[in-house]
Amino acid sequence: MESRIRVLVGKPGLDGHDRGARVIAAALRDAGMEVVYTGLRASVPAIAAAAVQEDVDVIGLSILSGAHESICQRLVEELKLRQAVIPIVVGGIIPAADTEALKALGVAAVFGPESPLAAVVETVRALASGGPLPEPAPAPRAHVPATRLDHTAICVRDMAASIALIEDILGQKVAHRESVATQKVDAAFFDFPNGASLELVSPAGNAGLEKFLEKRGDALHHLALRVKDLDDVLQRLEARGVPLIDKTGRPGARGHRVAFLHPKAFGGTLLELVEAQEEHQ
Numbered sequence: 001m002e003s004r005i006r007v008l009v010g011k012p013g014l015d016g017h018d019r020g021a022r023v024i025a026a027a028l029r030d031a032g033m034e035v036v037y038t039g040l041r042a043s044v045p046a047i048a049a050a051a052v053q054e055d056v057d058v059i060g061l062s063i064l065s066g067a068h069e070s071i072c073q074r075l076v077e078e079l080k081l082r083q084a085v086i087p088i089v090v091g092g093i094i095p096a097a098d099t100e101a102l103k104a105l106g107v108a109a110v111f112g113p114e115s116p117l118a119a120v121v122e123t124v125r126a127l128a129s130g131g132p133l134p135e136p137a138p139a140p141r142a143h144v145p146a147t148r149l150d151h152t153a154i155c156v157r158d159m160a161a162s163i164a165l166i167e168d169i170l171g172q173k174v175a176h177r178e179s180v181a182t183q184k185v186d187a188a189f190f191d192f193p194n195g196a197s198l199e200l201v202s203p204a205g206n207a208g209l210e211k212f213l214e215k216r217g218d219a220l221h222h223l224a225l226r227v228k229d230l231d232d233v234l235q236r237l238e239a240r241g242v243p244l245i246d247k248t249g250r251p252g253a254r255g256h257r258v259a260f261l262h263p264k265a266f267g268g269t270l271l272e273l274v275e276a277q278e279e280h281q
């Protein structure tokens with residue numbers, strides 16, 4: 001009878017994200033493999049020792065802390081010390097740019113977020129049997145996974161006069177006013193029952209908005225969409241080559257985190273992405 005492939009799934013360091021490791025362990029088990037899962041916060045020497053003791057065919061590491069390079073280097077050294085030759089696969093939050101460095105360390109395959117489980121299973125099977133690795137599937141195309149419209153913004157010169165005008169025409173009071181120091185703007189919001197808002201934005205030292213008003217006068221300025229995991233979305237868009245103004249989120253009005261895409265990314269319209277306060281808390 002063909003012996004079952006044995007895999008150790010390790011969760012090294014202080015990284016407490018264990019969903020991915022559990023999903024991978026379950027997928028490998030479902031594919032008929034024997035899986036040893038170290039559980040959270042395993043040390044690298046303990047992972048190497050367990051891999052040798054359990055005589056596994058492949059070691060899988062799940063790392064979402066950003067420390068993948070130092071951990072992999074350490075594991076390669078620990079395996080050498082034990083004269084063990086066991087292929088290593090790594091998955092988690094691993095920027096595509098780090099893949100080559102990991103492979104140079106001796107890592108056989110690298111899987112980023114949303115890797116298809118079938119590809120992981122196929123790769124582990126190929127590594128265990130010494131066969132050629134399957135062709136990597138093309139990376140999923142990054143997009144803006146918007147959950148709703150957050151607000152539309154009009155840039156205005158005279159905030160008080162604009163609020164009075166809009167209060168009169170909408171028949172409702174302004175819901176929120178704020179000076180956003182980090183963006184050097186004053187903002188006012190009219191809220192609607194579906195959760196979206198109309199923002200009035202006025203420069204308070206913001207050179208970009210001053211220039212906008214000089215060129216266009218009071219006018220529609222930008223559109224804002226809600227997203228979850230703002231930094232993750234930005235990272236993926238950047239990897240796809242989408243022109244960004246902000247590469248990471250920054251503090252915006254109402255305690256939300258925000259980032260702007262370059263107008264070139266959205267047919268000439270300035271697009272803001274908003275991660276709501278309750279999401280990033």
Ligand code: B12
Nearest residue numbers: 015016017018019020060062065091092112113114115232
């Ligand atoms: C859920 C989550 C949490 C949960 C974790 C719950 C849990 N028990 O796992 C909670 C709320 C606890 C949490 C906390 C934190 N989090 Co968090 N979290 C996430 C989030 C939103 C999703 C992660 C997830 O579960 N994905 C689902 C699983 C199935 O996907 P996955 O792990 O990526 O696995 C897939 C692949 O990567 C691959 N894979 C993974 N492991 C392996 C292993 C092998 C062997 C193979 C082959 C493949 C493979 O295959 C899987 C299937 O495709 C991510 C953002 C994101 N979109 O990824 C942030 C994220 C990982 N968190 C982040 C941060 C910063 C934190 C905190 C430090 C926040 C804080 N300041 O407190 C803490 C740290 C907690 C800790 N002790 O480590 C950052 C990490 C940044 C970085 N590394 O550069 C992220 C990326 C968010 C962000 N954009 O900034 N978090």
